[in-house]
Amino acid sequence: MEPKPIQVEVIGKKIILKMPKNDADVKFVLTLRYSKWNKDGYFWEIPHYPGNLERIQQHFGERLGPVIRHETIPTESYEQSRKVDKNQVLVIKTHSGRIKLIFGYNATLTKTIKSIPYYQYDLKNKWWTIPYSEQFLEEVKRKIGELGLVMVFEEEKKNTEVVAKVSPYDIPNYRKCPEEYVHKLEERRYSEGTIKAYVPLFEEFINYFSKSTMEDLGEKEVMEFSRYLVMERKVSSSFQNQAIDAIKFYFEKVKGEERKYYHVDRPIRGKTLPAVLSEEEVIKILRVTKNLKHIAILMTIYSAGLRIGELINLKIKDIDSNRMQIRVEQAKGKKDRYTILSQRTLEILRRYIKENRPFEYLFEGQGSTKEIPLRYSTTSISAILSKAVKDAGIAKNVTVHTLRHSFATHLLERGTDLRYIQSLLGHESPKTTQIYTHITTKGFDQIISPMDGLDI
The missing domain is CATH 3.30.70 (Alpha-Beta Plaits)
Structure with a gap:
């Protein structure tokens, strides 16, 4: 048989x-x-x-x-298959932090949408999107009601059919990122964070084509890998963009090829509004934090608008109590800048330094010595804030970067000129700072840290 x-x-x-x-x-x-x-x-x-x-x-x-x-029948997206009546507006809160609006032609509603910052129109799918916030949602809802339309609100269903990232255990002869790639990143002085992001992204690319040699990889493979990230891995737009940047670095900087535009569907990054704490919520967070070092860390970040990487790199010498400024060296974009030093933060820092006696870095980790000073870890800072947020009973999704956004927003609400906020934050373009809205007219010497206005 x-x-x-x-x-x-x-x-x-x-x-x-x-x-x-x-x-x-x-x-x-x-x-x-x-x-x-x-x-x-x-x-x-x-x-x-x-x-x-x-x-x-x-x-x-x-x-x-x-x-x-x-034979398979092509499936439409959920929104494309939905029929929206002429008197309805379908409003969908997406997982990417935006609001999707689907409706028939209405000039008045369209004008309202265009008044909201970072609006976008998807010509292919015929829908509008705006950043998600309760304020914007209420504004749209009010306008829909005024026009006599019916709002149908939904939250986007999470797609669970996601292909996991390939690991060294998934395929035989898993290829590690070439040393020359890492060395070139270091040679061009890319930040530690960028190196940690680029290396695994490039590894995923070269192992996706595990049967091909490095010399065989080119534009066709970049296009195929990009489609795979979107269709199979269901990654975010920012992840896809960073993956393409990591691959382009190899071809253009490591191999020395000419700069090239790869004809892939490189997504437009949908603008989202940052989460911001109210001044009352900042007070709650600081009041529930009892450890002196932890209070000093959170106060320094908020009162000066620092990124978490800038905070851990601060040295004692960077605190200028005479000029009431903090020097931030080699921040994002390899630029130095000055930001303000709060009087209240200075008092806490003096108490903290007297008690903890750090050697070089303002905040040092366990095991730090005079000979080998160690920086405080970013994960520890995140854990400190997460505990404080939970203890304060705050339901918002708060990260360390939220304190920086809150610093900028509170300065703006107190009348600080947006141009000075741009300088304090170290933004290269004023467009980045415009997310915090209006421009006013106060000079650098008139700026008072929002920390000094809190009743704590």
């Missing part, structure tokens, strides 16, 4: 493989990325990536029966 031929069916983006158990064949199937055994159907599921079907045909040869291909 002849053995039953091995069956292969192609269904959209999946390859279904039915075969008798054989150690050599199983070993081969496991080399195909993201292949998995379906114990209910007794078959293997393999992604229909370019080259996978050809590799299966080559491996099984004459043992393979005819490949069965099933």
Whole structure:
């Protein structure tokens, strides 16, 4: 009796493989990325990536029966398939921090949307998006009511069908990022954070094409990988953009090729509004924080508008109590700047330094010595703030960067000129600072840290 031929069916983006158990064949199937055994159907599921079907045909040869291909019907997105009545406005809160609005032509409502900062119109899908905030949502809701329309509000359903990132255990002969790539990043003085982001992104790219040599990778592979990130991995726009930047760095800086535009669907970054604490919420956070060092850390970040990386790099010498300024060296963009030193923060810092006696860095980690001073960890700072936010009973999604946004917003509310806020934050472009809205007219010497206005 002849053995039953091995069956292969192609269904959209999946390859279904039915075969008798054989150690050599199983070993081969496991080399195909993201292949998995379906114990209910007794078959293997393999992604229909370019080259996978050809590799299966080559491996099984004459043992393979005819490949069965099933026709698939293209599916529309949920919003595209929805029918919106002419008197309805579909308002969807997305996971990316924006509000999507779908409605028939209405000049008045369109004008309202255009008055909101960072609005966008998607020409392909025929919908508007704006940054999510309770204020903007209420503004849109009010206008819809005034126009006699009906608002249908929904929250975007989370897509759980996401392909996980490939790990060194998923494929044989996993390739590490070339040393020359890391050395070039260091040579060009990229920040530690950028290096930590670029290296795993480039590793994912080269291992996605594990059967290809580095010399064979080019524009076609960049385009294919970009589509994979969007369609299979379901990554965010910012993640996709950073992945492309990491790949471009290899071709342009490491290999020395000319700067090139890769014709991929590189997404527009949807603008979102940062979460901001009220002054009352900042007071609550500081009041529930009892440890002197922890209070000093949170006060310094908020009162000077620092990034978390700037805070851990501060040295004792950077605190200028005579000019009431803090020097921030080699911040984002490799630029130095000065920001303000709050009188209250200075008093807390003096108490903290007297008690903790740091050697070089203003805030040092465990095991720090005079010979080898160690910076405080960013994860510890995040943990300090998370505990304080929880203890204060604040439900907002608060990160360390929220304190920086709150600093800028509170300065603006107290009448500080936006141009000086730009200088204090170290923004290269005024457009970045305009998210905090209006421009007023006060000089640098008139700026008082919002910390000094808090009743604590």
